[in-house]
Amino acid sequence: MNKKLKFAIVGTGLRGCGCFGNLLKNRNDCVIQAMCDKNPKRVRFTAAKYGNPAVYTNLSEMLEKEKLDAVIVTTPDAFHEECAVTVLNHGVNVLIDKPLATTVQGCRNIIAASEKSGKVAMIGFNLRHSPVLLKLKEIIDEGVIGRIILAENREFYDGGRTYMARWNGMKSSSGGLWIHKGSHDFDIFNWLLGFPKPRKVTAFAGMSVFRPDGFPFPLEKGVKPGPACSVCHYARNGVCKDAFRYSDPEWGPEAQSCDGYVKDSCMYLSDLSVHDNGMAMVEYENGVRVSHLECFVTSRSDRLYTIVGTLGEAVLSLSEWKITVFKRWTGEKITYEIPQTQGTHGGADPGLLESFIEAVRGDSVNTSTVEQGLLSTAIGQAAELSRAEERVVFMNELL
Ligand SMILES: NC(=O)c1ccc[n+]([C@@H]2O[C@H](COP(=O)([O-])OP(=O)(O)OC[C@H]3O[C@@H](n4cnc5c(N)ncnc54)[C@H](O)[C@@H]3O)[C@@H](O)[C@H]2O)c1
Structure with a gap:
């Protein structure tokens, strides 16, 4: 049997862990060696669910300390370029979730880094x-x-x-x-x-x-909606059918206090x-x-x-x-x-990961x-x- 591939995930949110973390956890030819997220609390809470791999908040530090075969980039899109270029510059294979980057220039910078490194740089077009x-x-x-x-x-x-x-x-x-x-x-x-x-x-x-005049229910006099479902009067009372709450600690107040990232902002009032x-x-x-x-x-x-x-x-x-x-x-x-x-995604996600692993192993292009x-x-x-x-x-x- 091939040696286990050592993976790291950067951006340990819904996609990083809910999809790739779960897929990797269930494979016996790969191991999640490390996780990196700019939010120190979130990455710790999440790592605990995946066998406590090493955790980092700095990508370069992770790449210097860990001997990795591959990194999966699942940060918000605007950080794909910076993360992918950093990974490639450290000579490590990378799977970047879609979109490759948010601008053509950002994509060009990733392409240049991939040509220089000679490593596998795959875009996560799971569909x-x-x-x-x-x-x-x-x-x-x-x-x-x-x-x-x-x-x-x-x-x-x-x-x-x-x-x-x-x-x-x-x-x-x-x-x-x-x-x-x-x-x-x-x-x-x-x-x-x-x-x-x-x-x-x-x-x-x-x-x-999804704008301030779009609320699909009447607002009560003097009772403001939002700013997040977790504290919204209309969400609590079941009036707002769009309300959604995240119960996992990685999205709770402790993690929020590190970076102010609120995942359940009112979608009618958000900017x-x-x-x-x-x-x-x-x-x-x-x-x-x-x-x-x-x-x-x-x-x-x-x-x-x-x-x-x-x-x-x-x-x-x-x-x-x-x-x-x-x-x-x-x-x-x-x-x-x-x-x-x-x-997930109608059976598409396991196929995407499989094709990346095959490319990293050199078994397919x-x-x-x-x-x-x-x-x-x-x-x-x-x-x-x-x-x-x-x-x-x-x-x-x-x-
Ligand atoms: N292919 C698909 O079907 C599909 C589906 C969902 C999401 N996605 C992609 O996955 C990526 C993540 O989306 P998500 O829904 O998981 O978001 P998310 O908000 O749930 O998770 C993003 C994580 O990245 C972290 N982060 C932010 N900036 C960072 C940085 N500079 N370095 C390290 N970590 C950082 C955040 O703290 C958060 O934990 C996006 O690029 C999105 O487009 C793809």
């Missing part, structure tokens, strides 16, 4: 490991629906609670939701289409609901600079046009796709585990049932490269620019 999307790619690659000319996806994410109540809602931390969230979807289009060059992007987006719904369109140099709708005011979480080719259309919803192909001219309808797999990460951030950045300046953005402005 590419969704069994449903893998099947869709196979259908497209086999030519079942011919040459793709048009594609659309709609993402409905019941994400108000997570996105609007914390750092994701601030452009300074997430780059804006076309980058933070849309980068997933833009990457799926790029990947399905074989990475054609995007030519131009346009987007409309806005904040329609948000992102959109809660919008639509973006991309046209590629090969003439393919795609559109992506994202909405965070929904009753469910799902992604729906329509891919139109010269020989037919493929239609799917990720939650239904099936793809329907409608053939042109014959009217034939083919249904592909996809066996359900275990794991890195198929989610930092160059591809740059491409999806660039489209997201163009969409943010288009929204802000109300114009079509040509990609040669950014690439």
